[in-house]
Amino acid sequence: MDQRDMRSAGPGTGLPEGRDQDLDGLLILVARGDENAFASLYDQLAGPVYGLVRRVVRDPAQSEEVAQEVLLEVWRAASRFDASRGSAVTWVMTIAHRRAVDRVRSAVAAAEREQKTSQLLAAHDEVAEAVEASLERERVRRCLDGLTELQRESVTLAYYGGYSYREVAGLLGAALGTIKTRIRDGLIRLRDCMGVT
Amino acid sequence: MRLLRHDLHILTGAYAVDAIHDETERDRFERHLHRCKPCDSEVRGLTGTAARLGLAASRPPPPRMRGRVLAAVARTRQMPPVTDHRSLRAARPGRIPRLTWAVAAVSLAVILLLAVTVVRIQHQLDQARSRDRAVAAVLAAPDARAVTKVTSVGGTATVVFSLARHSMIFTSAGLPPLRSGRVYELWLMGPPRVRPAGLLAAGPAGRTVPVLAEGLVRGDQVGVTVEPAGGTRQPTTTPVLVMTLPS
Numbered sequence: 239m240d241q242r243d244m245r246s247a248g249p250g251t252g253l254p255e256g257r258d259q260d261l262d263g264l265l266i267l268v269a270r271g272d273e274n275a276f277a278s279l280y281d282q283l284a285g286p287v288y289g290l291v292r293r294v295v296r297d298p299a300q301s302e303e304v305a306q307e308v309l310l311e312v313w314r315a316a317s318r319f320d321a322s323r324g325s326a327v328t329w330v331m332t333i334a335h336r337r338a339v340d341r342v343r344s345a346v347a348a349a350e351r352e353q354k355t356s357q358l359l360a361a362h363d364e365v366a367e368a369v370e371a372s373l374e375r376e377r378v379r380r381c382l383d384g385l386t387e388l389q390r391e392s393v394t395l396a397y398y399g400g401y402s403y404r405e406v407a408g409l410l411g412a413a414l415g416t417i418k419t420r421i422r423d424g425l426i427r428l429r430d431c432m433g434v435t
Numbered sequence: 436m437r438l439l440r441h442d443l444h445i446l447t448g449a450y451a452v453d454a455i456h457d458e459t460e461r462d463r464f465e466r467h468l469h470r471c472k473p474c475d476s477e478v479r480g481l482t483g484t485a486a487r488l489g490l491a492a493s494r495p496p497p498p499r500m501r502g503r504v505l506a507a508v509a510r511t512r513q514m515p516p517v518t519d520h521r522s523l524r525a526a527r528p529g530r531i532p533r534l535t536w537a538v539a540a541v542s543l544a545v546i547l548l549l550a551v552t553v554v555r556i557q558h559q560l561d562q563a564r565s566r567d568r569a570v571a572a573v574l575a576a577p578d579a580r581a582v583t584k585v586t587s588v589g590g591t592a593t594v595v596f597s598l599a600r601h602s603m604i605f606t607s608a609g610l611p612p613l614r615s616g617r618v619y620e621l622w623l624m625g626p627p628r629v630r631p632a633g634l635l636a637a638g639p640a641g642r643t644v645p646v647l648a649e650g651l652v653r654g655d656q657v658g659v660t661v662e663p664a665g666g667t668r669q670p671t672t673t674p675v676l677v678m679t680l681p682s
Contacts, residue, residue, distance in 0.1 A: 269516070276508055280501060288496035290489035302497055309504045310511060317516035324479055331486035339453045378491035396449065397488050402456035403449040415445070422448030422481070429484040 261326040269316035276313055283327070284309060287334045294338035294400040304341050308334045339400045381431035389424030392417050443467045444474055451481035469600065515666070516631065517649065570647050573602045586610060586659065586676040590641075594657055596680055601651045603680075607635065608642045610675075613661060620666045621646055622658040624677070634666050635659070653682055 261282060267275035287308050292301040312330055319329050382390055388410065395406045407417040446455060446464050455461040468475045573579060576597035583593045590609030596602065605621055613619065619635035632648035659676040 269513070271513060273505070273508060277505060280504060284496045284500065284504075286490045286493040288500070289492040289494035292494060293492040298497075302500060305496060306500060306504055306507070310507050313508045314511060314514050317514060324483055325486075327490070328483045328486040331489040332482055335485065335489060336453055339456075343456060375491045378487060393448075393452065393488075396454035397452040397485055398492065401454065403454040404456075406454065415442075418445045418449055421452060421454065422445055425448045425451060425481045425484050428488070429480050432484060432487055 262321050265312075265316055265319050265326040265329070266321075268313065269319065279312070279326075280309060283312075283330050286327075286331060290331060290334050291338045291341075293398050294335070295341050300341060301338075304337050305334070308337050311337070335397070342400045377432065381428050384431055385424050385427055386420075388412065388416075389420045389427065392420040393424040393428070396421055444471070447474055447477045448481055451478055451485050516668070569602070569649075570604055570645065573597050573600055573604055573647065576600045576602075580681065582678060582680060584676065584678050588675045592657075592659065592676050592678065594678060594680065596651060598651065598653055598682070602647060602649045603651050603657065604645050604647055605632070605635075605657065606643060606645045607659075608640070610635070610641075610643065612637070616664050617661055618664050618666060619643070619659050619675075620662040620670070621648065622660065622670055622674075623648060623651060624656040624658045625652060626654055629658070629669060631666060631668060632657075651680075655680065 261279065264275045264279045268279060284305070288301065288305040291305045291308065292298065295301045295304055308330075311333055315333075319326060323329075324332075382394070385393070391410055392403075392406055395401050395409060396403060399406075401409070403417050403421060404414060406421075407414045410417065412420075443464055444467075446460075449455050450461070450464055450468075455464060468478060574595060576599055578599045579595055579597045581593060581595045583591055585591050586607070588611055590607055590611065592605065592607040592610075594606075595604045607619075610619060621632040621635060623630045623632045630650065632650075633646040635643040635646060638644040657676070657678040657680065658670065658674040660670040660672045660674050662671060
């Protein structure tokens with residue numbers, strides 16, 4: 239939608255530089271019941287939340303539902319945010335990812351996914367395309383490119399696909415220990431590449 | 436043992452991307468995280484990294500979503516603060532593991548053991564055990580200890596705590612009832628700051644309902660004050676109890 243906004247984003251976070259601290263401050267206000275602060279937070283994080291949920295869940299209607307739940311959870315649980323353990327962005331995105339994974343793991347979704355296993359690697363391509371689609375995502379893409387193929391596949395299937403490491407191992411035909419290691423190595427390499435502290 | 440720990444440590448990545456779906460395995464890893472500082476800080480870094488992958492998937496939400504969420508916010512009550520971030524993780528919907536018979540058996544054994552020294556509180560602990568697996572986990576912790584003290588207004592307070600699990604359970608008996616609009620509030624009082632740890636609700640037989648408080652660290656004292664109903668963020672009155680936990 240608003241490509242200009244996206245392009246002004248700082249490297250890595252997808253948000254303008256310095257925004258992380260602003261969001262931490264906003265979230266603290268939200269914890270005190272400040273609805274205006276929540277509206278500002280919404281405007282900055284609804285896109286990331288919806289995009290991630292949509293990536294994992296895929297179905298637009300369900301994604302919208304889950305994204306709404308996530309954002310409401312941010313409101314409800316804002317007092318539980320602890321800035322000493324990570325940024326507000328990370329906190330929100332972590333909730334979003336968990337909720338998305340919980341959704342795809344629910345019984346109905348699981349049954350549907352049984353039939354869709356063959357579409358899995360196509361899903362992976364779609365992720366790669368989506369990541370490549372936008373300029374400010376360049377950094378994440380470049381960092382993903384720096385991984386070995388097995389690392390990249392393991393990380394993206396687990397994170398964007400919402401699969402357990404056991405499922406990832408099954409899909410890639412690799413040993414459990416190998417996949418556990420590749421997810422960790424891959425994330426460590428991404429962390430170093432993106433400069434996450 | 437080294438092998439096992441190494442094996443657990445490898446799971447930091449899978450944990451950061453929510454790829455440990457087996458509850459038992461995830462619980463075991465979370466317990467390991469509480470004990471393993473380097474693992475915990477690695478998980479934090481990798482969770483931040485994963486969040487950036489998430490940001491890269493950003494896309495515009497349907498415009499109608501904004502109004503719906505803001506309307507829902509306007510009619511949704513917020514959760515009170517807790518003293519430990521981890522409890523959010525535990526409160527995750529659909530992911531609360533059931534109390535296993537093994538844990539129940541272990542905690543029962545510990546309770547019976549404690550009962551020898553702290554007979555008075557056995558009944559309270561027993562109730563606590565059945566109420567909450569987290570309470571059972573504190574009771575079952577190898578380093579769990581019990582302390583009892585008389586408050587300045589009468590009645591006794593008992594704390595069972597585990598520094599390894601950063602948790603404590605607080606119960607009391609015989610605290611005088613308060614006039615309406617007042618409540619006993621529990622605090623974790625550390626050298627850096629005082630954190631609210633919950634309100635004491637009246638239970639049967641003059642006891643208060645056991646409260647589980649997380650985020651306990653070495654050097655914390657446990658305090659109780661009388662506060663306006665609903666509690667406050669910082670104590671506003673002189674504590675009726677300050678209890679030092681032996682380390």
